[in-house]
Amino acid sequence: MSQHLITVTVENKPGVLARIASMFARRDFNIHSLAVGPTEDPKRSKVTMVVDGPEMEQIVKQLYKLIHTIKVTEYAPGEAVEREIMLVRVNADPKRRSEILDAANIFDAAAVDVGTNTIAFEVVGEPSRLSDFLEFMRTYGIVSLVKSGRIALAKDAKSQSRRQKQSA
Amino acid sequence: MYPENTMAEQLNGAAILIRSLEHENVETIFGVPGGAILKAYDELYSSPIRHILARHEQGGGHMASGYAHATGRVGVTFATSGPGATNLITPLADAYMDSIPVVAITAQVGSRSIGLDAFQETHTWGISMPVTKHNYLITDIDEIPSTIREAFHVASTGRPGPVLVDITKDALADSMVWHGPGEIDLPGYRPSVKGHPRQVNAAIKAIAQAKRPVLYAGGGIIRAGASGELQAFAEQHNLHVVTTLMARGAIPDSHPLTLGMSGMHGNYTATTAIQQSDLLVAIGARFDDRVTGNPEFFAPHATVIHVDVDPAEIGKIRKAEIPIVGDAKAVLGQLIAEGENLGVPSETPARAEWNATLEGWRRDFPLAYEQDPDGLIQQQYVIDEISKRTDESTIAVAGVGQHQMWASQFWAFEKPNTWINSGGLGTMGYAVPAAIGAQAGMPDTTVIAIDGDGCFQMTFQELITAAVENIPVKIAVLNNANLGMVRQWQRLFYDERFSATELSYTNPNIPMLAEAMGCAGFRAETPQDVVPTIEKGLAVTDRPVVMEFICDPDAMVFPMVVAGGNNDEVLMGPEDLQ
Numbered sequence: 001m002s003q004h005l006i007t008v009t010v011e012n013k014p015g016v017l018a019r020i021a022s023m024f025a026r027r028d029f030n031i032h033s034l035a036v037g038p039t040e041d042p043k044r045s046k047v048t049m050v051v052d053g054p055e056m057e058q059i060v061k062q063l064y065k066l067i068h069t070i071k072v073t074e075y076a077p078g079e080a081v082e083r084e085i086m087l088v089r090v091n092a093d094p095k096r097r098s099e100i101l102d103a104a105n106i107f108d109a110a111a112v113d114v115g116t117n118t119i120a121f122e123v124v125g126e127p128s129r130l131s132d133f134l135e136f137m138r139t140y141g142i143v144s145l146v147k148s149g150r151i152a153l154a155k156d157a158k159s160q161s162r163r164q165k166q167s168a
Numbered sequence: 169m170y171p172e173n174t175m176a177e178q179l180n181g182a183a184i185l186i187r188s189l190e191h192e193n194v195e196t197i198f199g200v201p202g203g204a205i206l207k208a209y210d211e212l213y214s215s216p217i218r219h220i221l222a223r224h225e226q227g228g229g230h231m232a233s234g235y236a237h238a239t240g241r242v243g244v245t246f247a248t249s250g251p252g253a254t255n256l257i258t259p260l261a262d263a264y265m266d267s268i269p270v271v272a273i274t275a276q277v278g279s280r281s282i283g284l285d286a287f288q289e290t291h292t293w294g295i296s297m298p299v300t301k302h303n304y305l306i307t308d309i310d311e312i313p314s315t316i317r318e319a320f321h322v323a324s325t326g327r328p329g330p331v332l333v334d335i336t337k338d339a340l341a342d343s344m345v346w347h348g349p350g351e352i353d354l355p356g357y358r359p360s361v362k363g364h365p366r367q368v369n370a371a372i373k374a375i376a377q378a379k380r381p382v383l384y385a386g387g388g389i390i391r392a393g394a395s396g397e398l399q400a401f402a403e404q405h406n407l408h409v410v411t412t413l414m415a416r417g418a419i420p421d422s423h424p425l426t427l428g429m430s431g432m433h434g435n436y437t438a439t440t441a442i443q444q445s446d447l448l449v450a451i452g453a454r455f456d457d458r459v460t461g462n463p464e465f466f467a468p469h470a471t472v473i474h475v476d477v478d479p480a481e482i483g484k485i486r487k488a489e490i491p492i493v494g495d496a497k498a499v500l501g502q503l504i505a506e507g508e509n510l511g512v513p514s515e516t517p518a519r520a521e522w523n524a525t526l527e528g529w530r531r532d533f534p535l536a537y538e539q540d541p542d543g544l545i546q547q548q549y550v551i552d553e554i555s556k557r558t559d560e561s562t563i564a565v566a567g568v569g570q571h572q573m574w575a576s577q578f579w580a581f582e583k584p585n586t587w588i589n590s591g592g593l594g595t596m597g598y599a600v601p602a603a604i605g606a607q608a609g610m611p612d613t614t615v616i617a618i619d620g621d622g623c624f625q626m627t628f629q630e631l632i633t634a635a636v637e638n639i640p641v642k643i644a645v646l647n648n649a650n651l652g653m654v655r656q657w658q659r660l661f662y663d664e665r666f667s668a669t670e671l672s673y674t675n676p677n678i679p680m681l682a683e684a685m686g687c688a689g690f691r692a693e694t695p696q697d698v699v700p701t702i703e704k705g706l707a708v709t710d711r712p713v714v715m716e717f718i719c720d721p722d723a724m725v726f727p728m729v730v731a732g733g734n735n736d737e738v739l740m741g742p743e744d745l746q
Contacts (some may be wrong), residue, residue: 011356015305019297026298061480067302067322070356 001033005054005080005152008047008063009071012038016068020047022068029059033084035149044070048151073154080152086130087112091119091141100140107133118143173414178220181309182207185273186215188316189718191349194244196608198222198231202248203288205275207340209246215744220608220637225252227601227630229259234605238563238615240393243323245603248739249276250288251332254295258595260330261299265592267391268413269328271319272296279307279336293332301329309342314350324358326476328391359477370490371449371473371519375405378447378471379518383407384430384459387591388452388496395419395584396452397656404507406515408526410438412453414591417581417611423502427526430536431459433573433725436533436738442467443735451475452496456487456592457732465673465734475499497678533727535577540697544720547571547646549695551578552619552703562614563588563606567599567623570652573677573725575618597626603637603641604634614642614706621647621671621678628681634712635686642705642713647695648721649673656724660745673718682714691716 003053009016017036024031030052036090039046051059056074063072075082092100097119101111109127111121127150134142185208189197196218201209212219222228225247226301232243243263243488245563247256253274263270277286293305302322304315312335348396375381389398395418402425403410410430417428430438442448444449448470453459460466462486474481474488476558477494492499537548551574554565562584566589581587588606590598603617624645634641653671658666688708692701698717705715728739739745 014292018294022297040233057483058480064356065478065480067354067357 002054003050003052005082005150006049006051006060006063007073007075007152008049008069009039010047010066011068012043012045013068013128016045017047018048019068020063022073023062025159027058027062029055029062031052033149035145035151036167037151040120048144048149063093070136075152080154082126082152083124084127084130084150085148086134086145087120087139088123088134088145089113089118089143090137091143092118092119096140100137103136107136109133132165169524176401177346178343179346180207180211180343181312181335183212183318184309184312184344184346185335185340186217187346188313189244189351190215192242192316192320194242196220196235197244197246198228198235198605198608198629199246200225200228200252200665201246202250202275203253204277204339205247205252205273207337208273208275208335219246220604220633220639221632222601223629225255225605226258226597227627227633228611229256229260229270229272229628230595230598230601231605231608231630232270232272233259233263233266233513234565234588234602235609236263236268236270236605238606238613239604239609240585240587242320244269245272245351246251246273247274248288250290252288253292254290256324257299258333258593260296260332262590262595262598263330263564264299264301264654266590267328267387269323270330270537270744271323272330272332272351274334276305276334276336278338280338282307282336292332294334296334296657297496300332302328303332304334304395305406306333306339306582309339312339313347317350318352318574322354322357326357327388338465350428359393359495360479360493361495361498363475363492363499364503367490367492367512368499368502368506371503372510373494373572373599374447374473374490375407375449375470376510376513379516380469380522381405381447381449382427382445383409383596384412384442384448385409385415385418386412386451386453389418390584392452392477392496393584394452394497394500397412397497397504399423401500401504401507402506405512406519406523407449408441408523410434410442412456412459412591413576413589415453416576416579416587417584418699420427420582420675421580422582427530429576431456431735432461432729432731433577433727434459435535435577436727437526437529438530438738439727439729439735439738442470444698445470445472447471449473449475450488451500452477454481460485460731461733461735465736474641486543486633503676536618538693539576543695545692545695545698545717547648547719547723548574548578550644550646550698550702550717550719551575554616554618555579557702559615560617561586562616563603565589565599565603565606567616567617567619568594568596569620569623569647570648570656570723570725571618571620571623573653575576579618596623600627600641600643601630603643604630604639607639607641608637616642619645620652621645621649622651624678625671625676628685631682631685631712631714638711640709640712642715644702644705645678645714645716646719647673647678647716648719648723650721652721652723653725655721659722659724660742661730678714678716682712687712687714689714689716691718693718
């Protein structure tokens with residue numbers, strides 16, 4: 001299913017997240033990932049969502065229908081810097097520990113907790129890096145995993161055009 | 169009324185609430201008091217605002233909606249915390265579906281008790297969220313003036329709808345200096361009014377090209393007060409107009425371009441005109457499933473121009489080739505001006521043929537009923553006779569079911585805001601309280617509810633309110649001793665297994681019940697009784713009247729398109745189902 005990345009700028013008012021969640025439930029839309037946080041303006045919050053679906057037009061319109069929604073921005077792939085953070089604990093038999101740490105190094109994953117038979121890593125980066133790391137670690141065995149919602153920041157228009165030139 | 173900043177006047181939150189409501193020019197509030205809202209009622213006691221004490225909060229909510237329907241103003245309802253608020257959920261959902269401007273004020277337990285399962289505590293804000301256009305929880309007295317201002321603004325602008333304001337007991341009790349009405353601070357709320365000129369231009373060009381155009385007018389016309397513009401626009405382009413259930417009265421039924429209601433129980437001409445149209449001009453309509461049947465088969469040849477103040481309605485059900493976001497009145501004004509600008513082409517042979525086709529269908533497939541003088545009273549006959557005996561400003565109100573469909577079909581609507589019913593939510597029991605609200609708002613107009621016996625038994629106790637408050641509504645109960653529409657479906661689709669649909673002709677004894685509630689009660693048992701009973705009922709003006717008509721339990725509403733069906737398959741009677 002196609003996934004879309006959107007940022008919803010809302011008034012920083014109590015319950016605004018509940019309004020969004022309630023609307024999604026009510027309209028049978030699907031949220032794949034969600035992150036909410038403050039912005040440069042204390043009166044605004046930003047909700048970054050990855051949503052499933054063919055119904056993007058309705059999702060955007062229904063979001064705008066919420067009185068506290070100020071702006072909805074949909075990002076095409078490459079239009080925004082995207083980040084997620086993941087904490088993952090993998091099986092690490094003492095005999096294989098250095099092998100695992102070497103691999104983690106390649107992914108810029110930081111070991112944040114080392115136990116007798118497990119290691120917990122923190123990985124920050126583009127969603128694809130997180131999933132690559134996870135895929136790699138599956139061979140050792142994932143003990144537990146938590147992931148933040150995705151956050152996104154629009155790329156500067158100049159940096160975007162530079163990139164396009166480079167790729168051209 | 170209250171000059172701002174003239175003196176430091178210390179008021180409690182309840183007084184500030186009432187003063188804020190007075191600033192919104194609220195004249196009437198429908199409600200029921202209780203513990204948490206007592207303070208507000210104490211202040212209301214010395215306010216010029218009229219309070220009408222409903223017998224149930226649901227009644228108060230529907231009264232506010234009926235008031236708003238009839239007057240075009242914002243209806244206001246009060247309820248206390250907990251059960252008071254939960255009883256308001258149905259009226260809020262009803263008003264939301266039909267885009268009726270209502271402001272509901274509920275009280276909440278003290279802010280320090282929230283979340284502790286206090287007596288009569290419920291999460292009103294959360295419960296009401298999906299059934300309101302917007303809602304608020306006020307825990308601080310400071311927020312009262314601006315919130316009330318915003319609530320009325322949101323309820324009455326853009327696509328109208330209900331707004332709930334929940335106020336904690338302590339916010340009502342605290343004191344502060346009254347600084348005058350609050351200010352609106354809604355940076356994300358900017359409803360469009362005018363349509364995009366390029367789209368307006370494209371619409372006029374499409375109409376000029378069309379061979380079989382139809383104007384599909386919805387309740388948005390009524391809400392926007394755009395009836396005059398609708399008629400002028402239809403006449404300018406010689407466009408026939410289909411009116412949805414919510415738009416009955418948007419253009420006079422006597423107008424030669426009016427086709428009436430389409431859809432599940434629409435007339436053949438209106439439904440078929442849309443099916444065969446090559447251009448559908450939808451204004452303030454939302455392609456409801458009762459109008460479209462299965463959307464896949466709906467108006468298959470039509471290019472769609474869709475005008476709506478709510479962008480989310482455009483493209484929700486049916487793709488619009490020419491979408492226009494804007495207020496129906498403003499956009500119709502633009503369309504008329506653009507038509508004058510570009511000039512309306514003289515009638516093409518194709519258009520003349522289409523108009524002749526419509527006239528032919530109208531002649532061949534009229535809405536009709538037969539009243540056998542020796543048979544049971546036919547519901548359509550009662551509605552027809554009441555309609556004939558009342559003037560065109562009379563407001564007709566209906567509940568939900570067969571009687572509602574017959575009222576829509578057989579009442580002659582000539583003016584906007586003279587038809588009040590629960591269209592979207594389909595709330596049985598709507599008619600009695602909504603009629604009371606309408607009558608309270610329009611004291612010099614005759615208000616008649618056409619009700620069913622099933623609906624009547626859901627909310628009749630509000631007639632006590634009407635009698636006590638001197639609100640002389642008239643209720644015609646079409647008693648078929650059944651939940652008629654459900655019975656009709658059981659007959660047609662459930663092998664005549666009449667499960668749980670049988671009511672009674674004798675219990676309750678409706679005229680006696682009416683008298684017990686302080687109303688006049690009459691009963692008609694034969695077709696010969698019908699007109700005299702109506703005349704007796706219409707003659708009573710000093711108290712509410714209930715006219716009961718003992719009707720045919722087997723009468724069915726036709727034409728009919730089966731639910732989710734194809735609108736090309738209009739059943740003219742039960743024989744067409746086989």
